[in-house]
Structures are given as structure tokens and as C-alpha cells.
Amino acid sequence: MSFKIPYGRQHITEDDVQAVVAALKSDFLTQGPRILAFEQAFAQYVGAKYAVAVANGTAALHLCALAVGVEAGSKVITTPITFSASANCVGYCGGEVVFADVDPKTALLDIEKVKVLLEKSPKGTYQGIIPVDFAGYPINLEKFRQLADEYELWIIEDACHAPGGYFVDSKEQQQYCGNGLYADLAIFSFHPVKHIACGEGGMITTNDKVLYDQLVQLRSHGITKSPGLLRENHGGWYYEMHNLGYNYRLTDLQAALGVSQLQRADERIARRREIAEKYDKAFANTSVGVMPMPAQQGVHAYHLYVIQVNDRKGLYDDLRQHQIFAQVHYIPVHLQPYYTQFGWKAGDFPQAEQYYSRCLSLPMFPTLSNEEQDFVIEKVLKFCQ
Template sequence: MSENFLPYGRHWIDEDDIAAVAECLRGDWLTTGPAVEVFEAAFAEVVGARYAVVVSNGTVALHLAALAAHVGAGDIGIAPTMSFLASANGMHYTGAEIVFADADPRTGLITPATFQAAIEQAAKPVKMAVVVHLNGNAVNMPEIARIAAEHNIILVEDACHALGTTYRDGGGAVVKVGASRHSAMTVFSLHPVKTITMGEGGVITTSDPLLYERLKLLRSHGMLKASEKFLNKDLAFAHTGEANPWYYEMQELGFNYRASDFACVLAHSQLRKLSTFAERRAQLKDIYDLQFGDIGDLVEPLRIEASIEPVLHLYPLLIDFAAIGKERASVMSELREHGIGTQVHYIPIHRQPYYVEQSGAFDLPGADAYYAKALSIPYYPLMTDLDAERVARTIKRVLGING
């Protein structure tokens, strides 16, 4: 195997990131300290939201979003099948039944038509829907939001791939993914292979003050410290009428989904470099678009609408393995021997045995078609132009394609 191995994704940690974390470790707070709120404020400003709540990972963020929306047993939630498991699991943890929405076979995205079809397939009114900005490409949020409003569906954007992505709404205005312009909440992941990282981490953004307070409450065991809301007056207050300084109350079940200060310090340091990361990702995208954009239908780059300015997390190719006459597994193995790491994003969730048992079989041909062709190739800011050109050249050679 080549010594210069290029994985499909990789974090970029600089000495300034390390120095920031080291300074935090030498300080007074390792968790539940001031760095958490500082990062939350910075993140909200970057994505154009009123509030941000940082949590321990992206899956937790999806779970908290469902809890904040009061989704529970007996409710129905819609999730796109073309995503990571967490997009469905977050709602299902609350007891909700999941109805899966199909995807556009060229982009993997949920569409207004597949969203409407999922609503019609549900046995009763849908409480909440998660829509995923897969790969960093944006869903048609204005139209999805219009349909959701018609059916009183709480809409949550899964933007775990899409930090930095913008799109134009129907009026031509630029909307930042994360501003929650067309949704109740937006969820991000800060896993190591994402655009920025905090090791493991997640963020929920919203502009709804009630959702914001509920998210913070549920993030930390449901512990309430606002004296005007205490229910147990005998325990809460001294004879003077003042609230006991140690007192807290749990009025509903919450979770320990907090993030540490040093993780937030790392994420804040990374956030300052978001524009640099985004610019480099765009440059690599341009190289791949040029290399794969005109070699025929056997290999196609990701299709992105002109109204979208993506910061891609992944760069998938759609490869017609059947027409080429090679199985995907053998192509991946051969590429690996040449030092090129690849991955498949994702196995459609509706194909997972657990959900087949829970919800029955779904016929979602768009997602199946996308899955059959998808292959994520190396794509991360530390790559050089020569790295990207080598990736493209090697893929063409392994597939037997001239171009």
C-alpha cells in the first residue's frame, strides 16, 4: 500500500488549536464553565441564529431537538432514508414511529415530492420531520417548509454535513444553513471529519426563545434553578422567603448531554478558521468537478443547484458500477491498494433490519438508486491540488475510463 494514504476525510488541527486547549486545561474550568457560552454565542452569530446550544455529539442534538418539540410515544416522525442512522434514531429514542422519505437519485436529498409522499404514507398526522442537507448540499427548504406548515409539522434541519452552506430562498435572499429561517431548529455535528471539530460534539440552533430554554434544561438532567419556577416551596425557600442557594429542581426527565469547556475551546478555535476551511474545500471541489464533469454518464459528480453555495462535507461520485462491470467493493479495495481511501454514505436507513422489523418494508427507489452508485472520495482541506489530481487520475484508471 502507498505510504501517502489519503482517507476519505480527516480533521485539521493546528498548533493554535492545541495551544487554546492547553490554556483551558491549565485554567479553572474543564466543564460547565464560561467557554461553553462563549462558543455558543460565536456559533450562533456565524450561522445567523439567535441561539445555539452545544451538546456532546450530533446524535444527542437530534434527540434533544425531538424532546424539545415534545415528540414522544405515539407520535410519527419523518426522516430521510438517505442519511446516517442518527437522523431517524434521534426521534425514535423518544418513542416516535418513523416513516422514511425517499431521495432524489442524483443528489440523495429529500425533495418536496418525496416529503409529501411520506406524509401521505403516514398512518396519522406527522408531528415532526427531519430533513438532511446531505454532503453539504442544501434541501429545497422554502418548499419543504411550505408543505410542513400545511400539515402542522415541526421541521428540524439536520445540517451535520452543511456548516457554512448557504442557499437562496424564493425571493432571492441568501439564507445561511443554521439560521433556521425555514425550520424550528437546526442540528450540527462537530465530529472529527466534519468541517470543524471539537472531537465529538454537536450544536442545536434556533431563534425560538422557548425552544432555547427547553434545550438547555433537557441538556443537563432537567435541572431547574429559576426560583420563580420552583414547585416544592418547603425545600426551595428559607424562612426569610429567599431561595436556598444550593437548591435545584427536576420537574421532568433530562439527560447529561453537556459538552466540556476544553472541547468548546477547540471548537471555537476551529470556528475562527471556518472561512479558510470552506475556501479550501471549494478549491478541491473545483478540481474534482473539472476532472469528473465531462467523462460521460458512467461517473458523475454531485449535482448542485445554482441557488446553493455549498460547503461540502463529502465529495461523492455516482458510479455506474454495473455498466462498468466492477463491483463497488472490489473498486474500493483496488483504490485502497493505490493509497486512496473511500467510503459509502450511506446505507439507506429503511434497509436496516431493526427498522424493517419496526416499520415494515418501504419501497424507496430513489434512495436505493443513489446508494447503488455512491462512493465518497478523499476530500478535506489538508489535501493538496496534486493529491486531488492523483485521486481523480487513479479512480479513472481503476474504473478503466479515459478522460
């Protein structure tokens, strides 16, 4: 039996297809009722008060940065182990990105390293923090909130990998990624390999009504038709542009797909955890390391299943020879040529760089069959023995 196994894959059902067909036959292809339906369903899913659907996860980050006031002179802390958009959103607004190293056990932003940055600078030097729930593993935002409050910082949670993930707070309460209890804003992505696939698309969640209203305007050119916000009103056609916004809207076609996909989100995350458990058992007591290390206080959403091996390039190439298309997540952002021009260099963040040198993301998606996973495990262990 031959396989061709990617690291991630969307799963589109007949229900999904029919939901999109219904949208195509409706009166609205964009800016219609399915947008609000998706927003309300998603807010309920993560436990937030408000949700704003946008064109993609990067647009979500950009709008969040605008909403919290990132501008020239703003300094914002984030992790180097993430997709570059987590940092780029600060630059879009003219701000300065400052990286801090990661925890070697989880590859998440290390709160102790963030503390060091904050302690050695006067209060007011930094404006905010963008922690990332990398690979689907939830960062402990309760601890980050305490630190942020001490230094009067906002928090934007990049939860693109983590719908359905949660950590347990000091009161033994499950805090789901994006629920808005500890972060001012959170963002999600609906790229095809993510938990909810809309082709493209993103969502911002928050419990702050002021931020919500601002985001709704910013995603649509800064324009409002809301009677309560208008300074004048010439009639039913009348609108006002209050901010310099963007066309970051989601279509009704994508929203229809998102609502349909969301209905099976719990079932799919349960399957991701089954796959992870099987990998965990297969790699226990072998030279294959697993990220995050066991006994951390969080429940993983498993967008990615990341292993650590000594000969990462060798294993990557060997798996491709067998039509297993593992991937690397991520090249540290501070080592990208764009960011090295600002003075970042190799050696700045040893834990992030060590993680990168050994990381590999194995196939992880709900429709991965048992036979396919057995094949992946067999080839990994054979190479690493």
C-alpha cells in the first residue's frame, strides 16, 4: 500500500458543500447574515462575549494592533517561535517588535524572560505583549495578565493554532483559548490546515465592547451606518467614515463554511488528541522527543504535533522519500532577513534556536487514518533507531 501524507489537510464534508451552495443561492455573497451567525457561534464556542470575522488571521492581528493603539514608538514583546505575522502586525502600525526567548519545555513565550525585559526598562517602555498558543498548546494567560497589569500592558493572544485548547488557572477553572478573560483580544485563523477551514478567514474575540465596536469599523474602511454613532443622518443611504480602516471583510460563502465546520469542531479535536496519544505512546522511551514535554498544565488543541530529533534534516528528507511530507514550524522570526536588519542575530535567543534546530511537525489532521499514522511512526522510528 502506498501513501502520500501531508502534515495537515482540510476535511470538507457534504454538509459543508451544501452550506456553501445555500449561500451561493442566497441574496448575499458578502456582508450578509451568515457573517453574524458565524461570529455568534464562534464567540459561544470559545466563551467570549464578542467576535469579529475578518479576511484572515494576519488581518485579525493587524486590526488588533490598530485597536490597542500600536503606532510609531510603540514597543511590543512577542515570541520568535511563531509565524512571522505575529510580529509583523506591530510593524504594520509603525511599532517596534522586541522578542523574548521561549520555554524549552513548551516552545511558548517564556514569562521569566519577559519579566527580565520589563524589569530592566522604565515603566511605559513597552505597550503590550503578543503571546502565541504555539502548535495548539495554551499559554498560561493568567500569569501573563498579572505581569501585564503590573506594567500597564495590553495582551493580544495569538490563538490561531488553538481553538478548543485550554489551560487550568489558579482557581482550577478551565480557561479556553480566546475566551477574553485574561487577554484584551484574541485572534484565530481559518486557513485550510487549521481546525476550522474556510479557505481563508480569521476571527477576533474580545469581551471589551469598545474594542469590538472599533474593530467592526476598522474591518470595513472605518465606515459605520450605526445610528448611534453617526454625527449626522441624511437618510437611509447615509454612512460616515470615522477611521482609516481596511477592506478586511469575510464573505458569506466563507462564513457558511465556517458555521458548518464549527458544528464538528469538538469531534475533530477529539480525533486530533487520539492521534497525539498514539504518537506519544509510540515515541515514549525512544530518542524521539515530544513537544511540549509531559506534565504541563494545559490541554493541547494539536494543530501541530511537534517532535525533536538530532538529525532533523536527515529525517525530513527520509520521510519525503516515503511520501510523508512533514514540515518545520518555525524558523525563528528574529533570524528572518527582514528582522536581522534591526540588529537581531543568531545567538540572541538560544532556546528558540535550539528548538528550531531539532523540530519537525508530523502529520496531524482528523482524517489521518490509523494505517497512515502507523506508517509514519514506523518510518520515524526506523530512521531514529
